Amino acid sequence: MALIKKERKPKPDASTTRIQDPEGTRRNILEIASKEFALNGLSGARIDEIAARTRFSKRMIYYYFGDKEGLYLRALENAYRQVREGEAQLDIEGLPPVAALTRLVEFTFDHHHRHEEFIRMVMIENIHHGQYLEQSDAIRELNVTAIDHISRIYSRGVEEGVFRPGLDAIELHWQVSALCFFNVSNRTTFSMIFGRDFGAPAQLERLKRNSVEMLLRFVAKDEAPAER
């Protein structure tokens, strides 16, 4: 049988000189892909859709990222990197323990709130049982320092006698994360069910204040909590 050769368009455009910028190409693709994955999930996102939104063709995605999962993995890493880099902004050096912890919780609350895309990626990744996070050494490396702040604050608080001893820094981090993460991750359904907008500024302030207070009261030394 005869091979059918396609006619090729000989000349698409010569007016604009194509500037080669592989790094820029990667960044542009990754940026768009991150949004799409965060919005639609891994299976929900469409490679063609991502390609259409970039300045490049689908071919470029495969050229630079191999396949859909490779692209997703990079988007996941990207999300973690951005957020962890942002966390480096937090400065609590020199603050006394209570003020430092307050600042940490407030910062985390706001930070999560500002990075909904990240929250969504983490949710999606949990849906996938961490299957992709598992493949990324980069992400694990990024995160080991995530408890540094709270760990130091807590130690200092215990030393100074304002925090009770015996608590675990990772568990404290867990508690802070839970309160701040949930605020973003479950806002939609929670608001719908209780008919109240949990994203409203005044409401957010209250939730933030509550979260701070919960942590402060939890670590506070003074007297024991009510007996059960």
Add this chain to the structure above:
Amino acid sequence: MALIKKERKPKPDASTTRIQDPEGTRRNILEIASKEFALNGLSGARIDEIAARTRFSKRMIYYYFGDKEGLYLRALENAYRQVREGEAQLDIEGLPPVAALTRLVEFTFDHHHRHEEFIRMVMIENIHHGQYLEQSDAIRELNVTAIDHISRIYSRGVEEGVFRPGLDAIELHWQVSALCFFNVSNRTTFSMIFGRDFGAPAQLERLKRNSVEMLLRFVAKDEAPAER
């Protein structure tokens, strides 16, 4: 005009009597579908896969549920119903406020832990911006009573002078939910990142105790929390 009559097979088979059981059929399909959606999400789940796992053909899914989204919606409702029904088991009548709140938090913690499928459905639904929950009056109706327990416990506690006044029952519910939900929803990534199994029984006990304590300390009347 001539009526076209269908040929009828007079007597084909008498060995296996087909038992018509529409309710059973629906239940079987819904049960399998719930698992598949919770596992793979809306776009990730495959109708053919669901059909293959049921005792029926794909045709029946469309016969009973219309389309994929209809099936998903039913699965979502099903998840909420099951969990809310389970919550009705909680009996705190007669307990003093502190004991009641302790029991409530412990119960919620365990209940969420036991219903991972539900947690996953809620996550998935949040990824979809609550698009399907929005369509379900049934779910909203189910949930309005969700804060009854905590609301009554809190009022009683304030009356009896053991809880501080001025707090909001829905926000308390929010806090309990955050702690208990996060424990299931983010366990995978959290465990991976910090290299500790947050699903281990001893660890779960600690987290549960922490959660209870956080709530108790938060509502406790006595003296003010550390000033910041």
Add this chain to the structure above:
DNA sequence: TGTAGTGAACGAACCAGTTCGTACATAACT
């Protein structure tokens, strides 16, 4: 009591649209 009619329950095969991924061609840079 037998039988024709009826509608609900069900299955196999199919269809049309979608989606990931690739082959081929070509332009730009070194």
Add this chain to the structure above:
DNA sequence: AGTTATGTACGAACTGGTTCGTTCACTACA
């Protein structure tokens, strides 16, 4: 010239949904 970068067209497989026809239980009536 050779390597890198890029676009276009396209195919194979998949997937949601439909069509057509069959099976079965039951009812009305001869």
